[in-house]
Amino acid sequence: MKQKTWSRKKINDEFTGLLKADGTPMSRQQIHMARKKAHGVCLTCGEPAVGVYCLRHTIAARERMRRKLKYRRRLRQSPSYILEQSVRSKRRLSPRIRAQQVRRLKSRGRGKAAVK
C-alpha cells in the first residue's frame, strides 16, 4: 500500500498566520508558494527548482512574459538559455558553470524578494 504523504491537520510552521504589509492575512495560496520557495522546489510542479521554478517552468515563464511584453530579442547569455541548451544538446555542462548559472537564477529571485 502506498504510504500517505499528506495530512488533514493544519500545518504549523513559520509561514502559518503570516500577515501582508498592510496587516491583512496572507492568502493560503501565497503561503503555499512561500513554503515551496523555502523548500527549494518549483512553484508550479514541485520538482527540484533552479531559482524559483524548475528549468521547464523557468522557460515557460520566460516565454509567457516574452509574449506578454512583446519582446523581440533573446538574451542568449542569460542562465535560462544556457541551461536550456545544455539539456537540449544532452551535452553535460561542467558542474562549475552549471552551479554558476543556477546561482545567477537564484540571485534574481532573491532580488525580487528583497523588494517585497
Ligand SMILES: [Zn+2]
Ligand atoms: Zn516546474
